[in-house]
Amino acid sequence: MADKDGCVMLKPDRDVGIVGYGAYVPRYRLPATEPDRIWMGGRGGAPIKEKSVPGPDEDVVTMSVEAARNALDRAGGIDPTLIRAVWVGSESHPYAVKPTSTIVAESIGATPHTQAADWEFACKAGTEALQAAIGFVGSGMAQYAMVVGMDTAQARPGDALEYTAGAGGAAYLVGPAAEALAVFEGSFSYVTDTPDFWRRAHQHYPSHGGRFTGEPAYFRHSLGAARGLMDALGAQPGDYAYAVFHQPNVKFPRKAAKQLGFKADQIRVGLLADEIGNTYAGSSLIGLSAVLDVAALGDRVLLVSYGSGAGSDAFSLRVTEAILSRQRLAPMTQDYIARCTEIDYGMYVRFVGKLTL
């Protein structure tokens, strides 16, 4: 199955799927009216309702452990020592040097005979790791691989990103198709050197190219990956029960979905940005977990990530009969979203360490 340029869709020799999955969202929420109140005098408007904020004792390590444990809970009691890779994608790893993934691997009992590494590709670090896990398991080198996309996203005070830069993500245990609650039909990527958003070493906050982050960045890559995959599969938007896109806000994924021919009700379940903001490397993956929470046998799901710099990974999944017995084995994504405490800008400044004494 090759597209018109001869590029082959990514699909391993051995069918693999998602054996377990789990979400995590911190409790705190910053309404978008708060940065607007502080920086724009309340006249700037709000791109989303509110974003999730990590508590003072939370970071990508603790949040990844929560999500990975939820994923293990949904895997129906597999032996964690059979997990041969723990890969965490994030752009807010607590350490510049020292892996997040070793701490997560230790916490879920996957050590010592496992691969462990941190992945970085802006907001698609998690799906990049997911593709690697599909190859790792699909080749037979591993029985299981744990993939996490998780972020506590940074934003410069007063920047447009501060309204949406949220915290959260999801973990996926990839394993043989026979044990899976959803099977990967294939994946496809679209990657170029497009500098729309970046953070250099030793900088606290990212820089971005304003409106350049839209058309030539998010849309070109998201649509390119999605179209490439659907062409290779011979799939149409109408074949999918759900579609999930990277969601830096609510406008971009809605527009991308519309341009591809998806209807609003196909993306509604997986579009969480209005309630939790943009969780960066966790964004599309937690959208998928919200979908899997309600999906039924035979549903097809399209997942399209986007990472600045820039690239998109598209995945096509088919849900199996195992889904019904697994959904209730761990907290639902919407349970985390409903568990919320709103804070004001002052508390937000304290929680995320923007005020240094």
Added chain:
Amino acid sequence: MRDVAIIGAGQVKIDEHWDVSLRHLAFKAVKAALADAGVAQVDALYVGNMLSGELAGQEHLGALVADFAGLRGIEALKVEAACGSGAAALRVGYVAVAGGLADIVVVVGVEKMTDMLGGDTTAALALAADGEYETSQGLSFVSVNALLMRRYMYEYNCTHQDFAPFAVNAHRNAVNNPYAMFRFPVTADRFVDAKMICDPINLLDSSPICDGAAAVVLAPAEMARSLNAAPVRIAASAIGTDALAIHDRRDPLVLDGGVISTRRAYEQAGVGPGDIDLFELHDAFSIMAALSLEAAGFAEKGQGVRLALDGEIGIDGKIPVATMGGLKGRGHPVGATGIYQIVEVVQQLRGLAGENQVKNARLGMAQNIGGSGATVVTHILERVE
């Protein structure tokens, strides 16, 4: 001195050309102009550009564009006069042909502004102001114009809303220009409510940061007829200058550079403001449109805004301005703007301006301003019967 004619004109749609490089933009305009002129070889190429060094990391545009356009070996150089670079390059091309030093000359204005972040572009544009006395005091180019607009409103007792007709007219005309950036109309209400940039200048007072290129081909008038069926004569070409810093001006609300430049142009063409059928003025900010109308003799001092309020700047008005959208609606890729203005006047004089055609247009004037008025380049073009 020989009479000079424009025998070809070409332009690229003004946009955020994130996927097209500076040299490609210039090449596209040159190619279109040469095709329009029906010539393949030229004697010289002059490039009007302000900020390639700052924003594209590239100077030395003359040889670069000549080579990329397949014209390796010809005389080529870049001309810089801030936002007036495009028309200044035309002036150099005009001098070469009029003086008999070259026969066929192509002049291209090109600017690529959207590859940098907004703050970098704003800092680069401020290079047009006086570095030691204005920019070093924290003035940006917008704030220099805001000072002028504030003073104008104070001296002549007018309101910000009084400037609305400039933006409304420009956007209305841009709708019908396929090469324009903003092909949508705006209302006076929307003008008043637009986002503030630098009080009193708001978003709809301001021309956009954008990318573009436009080119014209020049030839001696006696050769023009044999080369092209619809040449346009350059009846006047003039540059006037003034102090860069507004505090050094005789009167900040009089563009002396514009007064000098238009006077020279009128004298060369043997005409006066009453003979001009359309005026492509430099509406980088709406205050510049008002000051230009006054400096060029279309309105008394302090009456430029009144002329617009009276509806005299529309296509059917006393003096149509920004007939294809102007800097506000068509766009203002700074060093390219002067050539876009010339291309549009050529369209009007050839009767090819479509919905925006000024009836019986015979004489069109284009005025390109560098900085807040320190360089003013005026060209008067005449339809060849």
